[in-house]
Amino acid sequence: xxxxxxxxxxxxxxxxxxxxxxxxxxxxxxxxxxxxxxxxxxxxxxxxxxxxxxxxxxxxxxxxxxxxxxxxxxxxxxxxxxxxxxxxxxxxxxxxxxxxxxxxxxxxxxxxxxxxxxxxxxxxxxxxxxxxxxxxxxxxxxxxxxxxxxxxxxxxxxxxxxxxxxxxxxxxxxxxxxxxxxxxxxxxxxxxxxxxxxxxxxxxxxxxxxxxxxxxxxxxxxxxxxxxxxxxxxxxxxxxxxxxxxxxxxxxxxxxxxxxxxxxxxxxxxxxxxxxxxxxxxxxxxxxxxxxxxxxxxxxxxxxxxxxxxxxxxxxxxxxxx
Numbered sequence: 001x002x003x004x005x006x007x008x009x010x011x012x013x014x015x016x017x018x019x020x021x022x023x024x025x026x027x028x029x030x031x032x033x034x035x036x037x038x039x040x041x042x043x044x045x046x047x048x049x050x051x052x053x054x055x056x057x058x059x060x061x062x063x064x065x066x067x068x069x070x071x072x073x074x075x076x077x078x079x080x081x082x083x084x085x086x087x088x089x090x091x092x093x094x095x096x097x098x099x100x101x102x103x104x105x106x107x108x109x110x111x112x113x114x115x116x117x118x119x120x121x122x123x124x125x126x127x128x129x130x131x132x133x134x135x136x137x138x139x140x141x142x143x144x145x146x147x148x149x150x151x152x153x154x155x156x157x158x159x160x161x162x163x164x165x166x167x168x169x170x171x172x173x174x175x176x177x178x179x180x181x182x183x184x185x186x187x188x189x190x191x192x193x194x195x196x197x198x199x200x201x202x203x204x205x206x207x208x209x210x211x212x213x214x215x216x217x218x219x220x221x222x223x224x225x226x227x228x229x230x231x232x233x234x235x236x237x238x239x240x241x242x243x244x245x246x247x248x249x250x251x252x253x254x255x256x257x258x259x260x261x262x263x264x265x266x267x268x269x270x271x272x273x274x275x276x277x278x279x280x281x282x283x284x285x286x287x288x289x290x291x292x293x294x295x296x297x298x299x300x301x302x303x304x305x306x307x308x309x310x311x312x313x314x315x316x317x318x319x320x321x322x
Contacts, residue, residue: 006320069319071121086184119150125315251286
């Protein structure tokens with residue numbers, strides 16, 4: 001029987017988004033599973049497998065699945081392992097090295113599972129379904145702005161994995177060297193600690209504590225990046241400055257990333273990228289103020305064109321066709 005569908009799974013620090021996808025990039029059935037309610041990898045994978053089996057039945061595609069693609073933080077394409085992911089809660093017998101692809105394949109009756117970094121999956125999705133395909137871009141850097149900051153580096157149409165499978169951890173380059181924030185990876189001053197959704201919320205909380213400036217955010221008991229975005233849309237001055245600061249930090253770091261691979265474009269993806277009306281100007285200015293002259297005003301800043309509700313699933317599903 002011809003295999004006409006794949007499954008895409010995007011594993012995040014809070015949820016796992018799952019979907020059945022056809023060859024044209026249509027998500028025919030999807031589900032969201034909470035990913036941080038257990039510390040046991042085996043428990044989560046068993047729950048995920050049951051969810052996927054129900055999705056396959058719901059879509060009526062039993063026996064037609066070519067494979068499962070999974071995007072996850074700190075995922076290794078070569079080994080199929082998730083290793084030391086700071087934003088995931090699970091362990092396996094006390095270890096933070098999880099043979100995720102093998103365990104999920106076994107739980108799914110031997111169905112092939114291909115795993116990669118969540119940002120690499122997003123880059124694959126853009127190449128197969130999104131703006132990189134539309135604009136025929138073969139050299140770009142994908143930056144995912146979500147719970148963390150991930151990156152997928154594409155050179156001449158090929159993802160860069162490095163010798164050990166972990167190339168592209170640009171979210172863990174240092175952006176603040178003096179008294180930098182503690183990052184979940186164990187280091188201080190990482191880009192992720194400032195330019196992720198969590199980082200935006202941390203900036204807002206710190207600034208509120210350091211001043212008495214009036215702000216709509218003072219009425220929030222536990223500030224999220226969405227709260228900051230909503231306040232900025234309502235004209236809140238502090239919230240707008242949070243995004244300006246975030247954008248300048250990100251743009252400055254992008255200038256260094258450009259020197260590495262000379263991309264035609266930087267593509268931003270993820271929940272925080274939806275705040276583009278507050279981020280674009282400071283990112284572009286800082287990027288072009290700090291990049292080498294030969295790349296000044298030459299690298300495009302683009303945003304993912306994948307449908308917001310399906311983007312993560314589509315990115316991961318691109319792996320399922322391999």
